Amino acid sequence: MAQVSAYGSQGFDCDVLVIGGGIVGLSTAYALTRAAPGTGVVVLEKEPGPARHQTGRNSGVIHSGIYYRPGSLKARYAVRGAAEMVKFCAEYGLPHAVTGKLIVATRRDELPRLHALVQRGRENGIPVRELGPAQIAEYEPRVRGLAGIHVGTTGVCDYAAVAAQLADSAAGCGAEVRYGAEVASVDRRPWGVAVRTTAGDVVRARVLVNCAGLHCDRVARLAGDDPGMRIVPFRGEYHELARPELVRGLVYPVPDPAFPFLGVHLTRGIDGGVHVGPNAVPALGREGYDWSVVRPGELAATLAWPGSWRIARRHWRYGAGELRRSLSRRAFTEAVQRLLPEVTEADLRPSPAGVRAQAVLRDGTLADDFLLREAPRTVHVLNAPSPAATASLPIGREVARRALRHLGREPAGPLPGGAEPAAARTPGGP
Template sequence: MWEVVRVQVRNPAYDCDVLVVGGGIVGLSVAYALTRSAPGTRVTVLEKEPGPARHQTGRNSGVIHSGIYYRPGSLKARYAVQGAAEMTKFCAEYGIPHAVTGKLIVATDRAELPRLHALVQRGRENGIVVKELGAAQIAEYEPEVRGLAAIHVRSTGICDFTAVARRLGDASGADIRYGERVVRIDRRPERGVAVLTARGEVVRGRVLVNCAGLYCDDIARMTGDEPEARIVPFRGEYYELTRPGLVRGLVYPVPDPAFPFLGVHLTRGIDGGVHVGPNAVPALAREGYGWGVVRPREALATAAWPGTWHMGRRHWRYGAGELRRSVSKAAFVTAVRRMLPAVEADDLVRAGAGVRAQAVLRNGALVDDFLIQQGPRAVHVLNAPSPAATASLPIGREVARRALEVLASR
């Protein structure tokens, strides 16, 4: 798996050879891949938070995705299928809590049946074992779930992605600096990059790798590159199920193929609790984990991007439904009851929210695949929402490969 690359990297004028911005699971996977494929490479990771995985990595449902949803041949499909197997192996090797639970994708309306059958075909094209179920067979897996038909995906699992990120950082041997927010980047093609942090520290590297997640487009522009997309933040709100016995494992609706969101689903986590959600509503800040979190500069920047308005005009009906479920618990319960009719309003209590860093093109199209863009002395990861945690090991190797090519060319 690891092809060792020999690169001449030592130069006292630099603090490191590769400077990674972002200490989520993707940034730490890049550091891990760099030190394994090119031993001796000096890697520094700058993370603005006091610890790893404080945002997208640590605020999701903890699902190891199978790769069934993604277009055959896409980076998401390839890396999710490969990454699911690697993530399960990594967790087992390092004693990280995990389980391969399998999951159901359930059609509750006749209009969803063609999409369900299309998912079966897509899964098989991606090399995934898929079992089709009739209505009566659903109860064998989930006694309280109802639907017209379903598919069972055996390779889906759950894990603690925060623990994975922490272990990746420790195993990488990189110099990981927490509490270091990047405020300025000076890039000179003949001299590498110099990064100034809010603490007044200057860190110099030969190549910069941008894994800043919710702020990746800002970091790209700070570097002097113009990303083809902008991050539009979507908050995903969760409830906790007070009667976790209603759900054995993972239960998903049939997703709308026009959107990269999977819909409100039921997820039994590694701690035994069951999360219900998320929905997808616009956030008024990059880290807007509630309606009360508003950062005017960030909200105005989102509103100023033409793609935001094109997207809104194209998908306002979908957005209206998501907003309704955000402000009305009754509407949220109604959505859940389509699959789990036994649930009552009192069974759901508010849980933590996450924010998805969704890249949106100027024409309003939502970027559906992972997006990696290069510039002089820089590699930018510009779209890596779910299933990026699942696929983080192969993504890390791909980004590391590109960074090492830049090192070798100088």
């Protein structure tokens, strides 16, 4: 990297060191190289390539923002990010499609929640069309429901391809992305930050950005900060539909507002296949993609966090249902049949799972919004599960803006891509 030699004479390898090569970390590097050309950026990613965890293990949906509380970062960034993601994919020739989606109520007790979603969507500036049973069938002939809504701005893309493009574009502007570089220690001093990898390499930077996803709380503690939360990993288990012709597009149930999970849904991906899921069960390791993966130290840390037990006591019935669907193909099929009555157990083939990096507060609250926190010479991204991939471009700009402020280089105007919301510009952050 051209900048490194210049910084080396001053004892620095870069201006900003980003930990994490998922879509948020790479979007931050991408934004930094465009907002302040000449800023030295290094990204450390422990895997051999980008997007190996949350970014590359989801259903690829470009979320509209309809679910999220008006005024929240999720709502603002998802609405803006959906439009920007479509534009980004088009600019770089990445596979994507704006398909729209259905949210369908299958029981009468879901109707008030469906109507509340209509109102929320309109407050967030999202076009929503209300549907009766016959109109649902016009979009999805095999789907059954009492009522539904159609959200036209939802789409699908390949987020792993997006992350790879962000890495290439950032590198083309001088950033350095180092793969196979797992962080072992963080030494924060008045002059800056020194990070040592497990291979023994040391990178010295003026500012640290923590986008470590499933490991973000651990990195925050390595830096000497108390994040006030812990990542409690939830595995999302998917199946693939053997008869993809049963579904034209994207079909979702009405979510329970008490949880950040959207329920078992049907997603026709950019490759034409249909993913079914996910359900959400506790993972036995931060990268526990099936029941056979058990990381005793990580599991012990989860169990030692008071918030984990408070979640279990508060929501054990919900958790029991998710666990039952994980262990029983019949139970999982029954959940799908609420939306798609024709589906059978034989139609569902196991597909790779993902793990959601869910931030849980000490009192057992599941963090509902993105969490961005700052410390001296440091920006931590502490809760960025779905819809973070959708919102990654505006999130990356906001994190980049904060990092530049720590450098004393905040741009005079908005970062490329559009002005950030006023609430996101407060010094302490949201």
